[in-house]
Amino acid sequence: xxxxxxxxxxxxxxxxxxxxxxxxxxxxxxxxxxxxxxxxxxxxxxxxxxxxxxxxxxxxxxxxxxxxxxxxxxxxxxxxxxxxxxxxxxxxxxxxxxxxxxxxxxxxxxxxxxxxxxxxxxxxxxxxxxxxxxxxxxxxxxxxxxxxxxxxxxxxxxxxxxxxxxxxxxxxxxxxxxxxxxxxxxxxxxxxxxxxxxxxxxxxxxxxxxxxxxxxxxxxxxxxxxxxxxxxxxxxxxxxxxxxxxxxxxxxxxxxxxxxxxxxxxxxxxxxxxx
Numbered sequence: 464x465x466x467x468x469x470x471x472x473x474x475x476x477x478x479x480x481x482x483x484x485x486x487x488x489x490x491x492x493x494x495x496x497x498x499x500x501x502x503x504x505x506x507x508x509x510x511x512x513x514x515x516x517x518x519x520x521x522x523x524x525x526x527x528x529x530x531x532x533x534x535x536x537x538x539x540x541x542x543x544x545x546x547x548x549x550x551x552x553x554x555x556x557x558x559x560x561x562x563x564x565x566x567x568x569x570x571x572x573x574x575x576x577x578x579x580x581x582x583x584x585x586x587x588x589x590x591x592x593x594x595x596x597x598x599x600x601x602x603x604x605x606x607x608x609x610x611x612x613x614x615x616x617x618x619x620x621x622x623x624x625x626x627x628x629x630x631x632x633x634x635x636x637x638x639x640x641x642x643x644x645x646x647x648x649x650x651x652x653x654x655x656x657x658x659x660x661x662x663x664x665x666x667x668x669x670x671x672x673x674x675x676x677x678x679x680x681x682x683x684x685x686x687x688x689x690x691x692x693x694x695x696x697x698x699x700x701x702x703x704x705x706x707x708x709x710x711x712x713x714x715x716x717x718x719x720x721x722x723x724x725x726x727x728x729x730x731x732x733x734x735x736x737x738x
């Protein structure tokens with residue numbers, strides 16, 4: 464009885480909060496499905512008076528929205544793959560391989576969490592400017608590959624994997640590389656999935672670094688591209704079309720979350736069990 468009362472009490476608190484968080488998404492969907500003429504008359508409505516797919520269709524006919532979506536898919540996909548591979552190897556070394564100085568190296572990784580990304584923009588900008596690397600996929604991808612949070616999450620998870628499992632494989636003749644790929648990586652799948660989701664979401668939503676590094680319209684990501692449309696008076700008057708672009712840009716994240724939310728929650732909860 465007490466447990467049910469606690470659950471019902473928490474639900475009473477969480478449901479209104481969830482509704483508040485969902486309202487902006489519903490508002491965006493309604494505006495995206497409403498003709499621009501009606502949106503200009505009244506933007507404060509949560510139920511469409513008249514629906515149309517013209518706004519969604521215009522996304523694929525006008526402007527560079529498809530190019531921006533393609534840029535975001537390439538940058539986000541490659542970044543996620545590189546982050547998962549590099550962070551998992553770094554975490555394996557820190558969690559499973561004893562070496563001199565490990566007690567110093569790991570705190571240095573964690574200290575990186577305290578450095579704001581904005582503080583690194585000037586050195587990164589100057590470095591890529593000297594290499595003539597701005598307005599390229601390389602400049603948009605590489606600065607996001609080294610993230611201390613990924614090392615922390617995966618290291619904590621790998622700490623919890625019993626060492627006896629890896630030792631048994633090594634007794635059978637497997638080296639560390641084989642043990643890493645065949646044993647540790649599959650067993651770390653929940654943490655790696657959570658890391659991949661975090662990376663995908665943060666990279667897809669990143670606005671500041673693409674704004675700094677890419678100043679050619681064809682190299683904009685979807686976030687900087689949509690922001691540039693807001694500064695255009697003609698586009699700003701077509702709020703329905705603008706919301707349609709925002710809806711299409713948000714769809715990959717929504718689909719990703721609904722497909723992998725169980726893996727995300729499991730990965731976060733299991734990383735808290737590390738030593």
